[in-house]
Amino acid sequence: MPPKSDLPQGTLDLLILKIVALGPLHGYAIAQRLQQISRDVVQVTQGTLYPALHRLENRGYLAADWKPSDTGREAKFYRLTAKGRTQLVSETENWHRLTRAIGWILEAEGGLR
Amino acid sequence: MRWLSRLLWRHRAEAQLDAELRDHLERQVAEYVTAGMSEPDARRRAAIEFGGLEQVKELCRDARGTRWIEILLQDLRYGARVCTRNPSFTAAAVLSLALGVGANTAIFTLLDATILKPLPVEEPDRLIELLTDRGGPHPGNAFNYQSLQYFRERATTVDVIASHQSTFFVAQGGGQPEIGTGQYVTGDFFRVLGVPAAHGRPIHAADDRAGAPIVVVLSDAYWRDRFGGDPSIVGGTVTIDSQPAHIVGVAPAAFRGLVATQAVDFWLPLSAEPLIRNPSWTSSAGYKWLQLVGRVRAGHAIAAARAEVAALFHAAVVEPEVAERGEAVRPRVQRWRAVVGSARSGLSTVRHEYGEPLFILLAISALVLLIACVNVANLLLARAATRRHEVAVRLSLGASRSRVVRQLLTESILLALSGAAAGVGLAYGLCEGLVRFLATTQQVTLDVRPDERVLAFAALLALMTGLVFGLAPAWRTASVRAPATALQAGNRVPGGRDRRVLSRLLVTSQVALSVMMLMAGGLFLRSLQNIRAIDLGFDSASVLIVTTDASRSGLDAEALRAMYRETVVRLSATAGVRAASVSQVTPIWGGGTEFSVFVQPTGSVERRETRSVYINWVSPGYFAATGTPIYSGRDFTWRDTPSSSKVAIVNRAMARQYFGTDRPLGARIESRDETFEIVAVAGDAKYLDVREAIQPTVYLHWAQQRDEHLLQQNVRGGQFAIRSDLPPRSLETAAREAMRSVLPSMAITKMWTLEDQLNASIVRERLLSLLSGGFAVTGLLLAAIGLYGVMAYSVARRTHEIGIRMALGAQPARIAGMVTREALLLTSGGIAAGIAAAFLLSGTLRALLYGLTPTDAPTALAVAAVMMLAGLSAAYLPSRRATHIDPTVALRTE
Secondary structure (H helix, E strand, C coil), X not given: CCCCECCCCCHHHHHHHHHHHCCCEEHHHHHHHHHHHCCCCXXXXXXXXXXXXXXXXXXXXXXXXXXXXXXXXXXXXXXXXXXXXXXXXXXXXXXXXXXXXXXXXXXXXXXXX | CHHHHHHHCHHHHHHHHHXXXXXXXXXXXXXXXXXXXXXXXXXXXXXHHHCCHHHHHHHHHHHHCCHHHHHHHHHHHHHHHHHHHCHHHHHHHHHHHHHHHHHHHHHHHHHHHHHHCCXXXXXXXXXXXXXEECCCCCCECCXXXXXXXXXXXXXXXXXEEEEEEEEEEEECCCCCCEEEEEEEECCCHHHHHCCXXXXXXXXXXXXXXXXCCCEEEECHHHHHHHHCCCHHHCCCEEEECCEEEEEEEECCCXXXXXXXXXXXXXXXXXXXXXXXXXXXXXXXXXXXXXXXEEEECCCCCHHHHHHHHHHHHHHHHHHHHHHHHCHHHHHHHCCCEEEEEECCCCCCHHHHHHHHHHHHHHHHHHHHHHHHHHHHHHHHHHHHHHHHHHHHHHHHCCCCHHHHHHHHHHHHHHHHHHHHHHHHHHHHHHHHHHHHHHCCCCCCCCCCCCCHHXXXXXXXXXXXXXXXXXXXXXXXXXXXXXXXXXXXXCCCCCCCHHHHHHHHHHHHHHHHHHHHHHHHHHHHHHHHHHHHCCCCCCCCCCEEEEEEECCCCCCCHHHHHHHHHHHHHHHHCCCCEEEEEEECCCCCCCCCEEEEEEEECCCCCCCCEEEEEEEEXXXXXXHHHHCCCEEEECCCCCCCCCCCCCEEEEEHHHHHHHHCCCCCCCCXXXXXXXXXXXEEXXXXXXXXXXXXXXXXXXEEEHHHCCHXXXXXXXXXXXXXXXXXCCCHHHHHHHHHHHHHHHCCCCEEEEEEEHHHHHHHHCHHHHHHHHHHHHHHHHHHHHHHHHHHHHHHHHHHHCHHHXXXXXHCCCCHHHHHHHHHHHHHHHHHXXXXXXXXXXXXXXXXXXXXXXXXXCCCHHHHHHHHHHHHHHHHHHHHHHHHHHHCCCHHHHHHCC
């Protein structure tokens, strides 16, 4: 198993928004998708995932509908709202800007060593 | 409003949360089963991976943002359950707090209604009041018309307006006239104050001109009461003192005049005064009757307005006074100074009368609240000990300490709010009673319904007290070592050493606070006793005082003289009446006249000295009616007439000080161009105030007043004094009939007893001793209950120890002594601290005490004795219980 990494602060919200942007999903599927996409590096416990989902719903970035699912039971499907989409765009930009900046710093440091 | 709807749909949200998380679990289980696990294994593994379902739920609830409200509701529900489970604890706590909050709220309500609340006018902060410092305890607030005119013409930084309150006969459409309270105001009164009319228009400057028809603006209350709140009344006419007046408007409901305690029925322009009052005061240079208020003009600083008023004062007030009363008064009048006060909350008269006592009472009632808080804190501490187990269990189960403290504080605040709610109800009743009590002086119409200011005050008190008395016990409870205490047997009563120290400290401070209040109450009570014991020089029992107004009679001086004589004669002849008289003032009425006279001691021709004396114009029978003895000489008779030689009676102080003898009969007193011969010496009777030293006083014959003086006197109203063998109030009807039969147009403006008059003059002392005494008793009771609680708890905690002692042969008396000694130790510590604190703070009371100093030793001793007794009583039951402990039972409980 590859080593597990902690997610930097705030990035879980960004990842959830990104995943849900592809189409409405329930919590379990979001957890699976997170794991798949990150090739098992990022593992999120339920104790982190669900509070994050509820927080995003509370802020209006996500909306939820109860719909019949493959199990026959109704499941809670999250989808991205317009507000969430805007947030996703700006957060993605922020992320890129930040990682680029961190990259520069790390390269500069390496030169000095 | 998402959080609100979610809060309302809490149950559904909870169900959905549960379903969502279970769905996740089921899917995981299904996946493991698909991967080949057995169902139980899959379930176990999924559950382990998921972590605690309840913990995840808790985190989700946190994330929803309605957490604090949910916690609050949960805490409140739990708190209410705890409170109802211990009804006696809750009752004791709520009652203590209700007394504390009630006392504070009642006094605050009075203070707010009389003094603090700003006038409902535009920018009340820019209103100033013009006053004159004449060297007395309070500055005077009356000016004559000439002073008003001078200020209005010269002042550039301030608009000066004037008002004057008087009683009138008001009749509607030919109906019976009835007495109403009206105010003469300058034409710009409403404009300068910024008070619009609720209906019609206010009084305008054009209404306040000589020759203008009389207009009247009604107050909202009067309009509703007498005109049924009918807006079409505007444009109609009422008759005021036989003069038709046009109703032009109705004032807004909030505006009741410039004095909070006196409601005004209507307002008239000042120019109506000469048409109504005869002789008019507008044209009289000597009489001061107008209350002046100014609004600082826009663009000017209030300080500039003050400076300007002070600069104009000499020319506006001092010079006219000297011109009117002669150069002899100049040295005295020269010392008068302008005082400019804030009129933000109206005229200062009420502030002078009640301000200081109310602030002191507020401080004392704050002590009641403190004692109540300490009581509740002690109760909570005792309960905290029994709740250690519960709290320990909750801490062990993962509750955070702050969460537990929050829960306990919520309970305290719940208690405090319940206490405050009960206290506001209590305060309302107390206020009504107090207003009735104050109303003995005058018609006090004070609005003391608890408004939002008062409710906010009570709520703030409740929150503060909840925090004050709740914090320490809550912290202490939450600081238990969780699992250790949780595992101990739950039903033992533990009690750490520091808890005992804390609760003893609390109860000692309670005793100290109570002692301070007892000191204040005792001092005020003794001060009142001292005042009551003053030799008044008159006999206040069984005298009816009737104040009259015959100014509408239209009689000339000759006819008035005959009318007053006839009335006195007829009253004297009424069955049960021993003596009757009419006079300018009756003793302790609160007003009078000071006059400069020349005295010529007997046998001396050349010595003529100017003296300032009190003057009273009295009819024959005055001394018998008021119960003032005549030591030598004769009383006035009706045979003394304006044409016979002028007579005077002086009091003994005057005789001794100015004539050097007890019998200066035949000596002369001169005033301006009149000479009076002394025909008798009367006893020294108090004149203006009970507390003042006896001043030289001259009594002159009512019937010998000069014509214009009698007419003036008549306008101010004569005061009849009627002494009888019957209860004075029973003579009211007879007095009314006697007066009506002589002069039907004579109005009776007030009817009460000389005893009432006396009580009214010391209303401040009575109010202070009554309330501070009541508060002190309340505080004493609360402290005794607190002491009892601590002692009872101490005995309960030591049951085991006492059982062993008894088993080893200790005598019951020894056990009782042990408990009593502990109580006495706590009490005497509190007494020492309380008396020390009372002595330290005593300076503030000095000015309000009569005949004793604030560090009065007898009072302190009595207070200590009372408190000691209360401490012993509080210890009695617990010590009895201690002696009745059965060793076998006590040891078995272990």
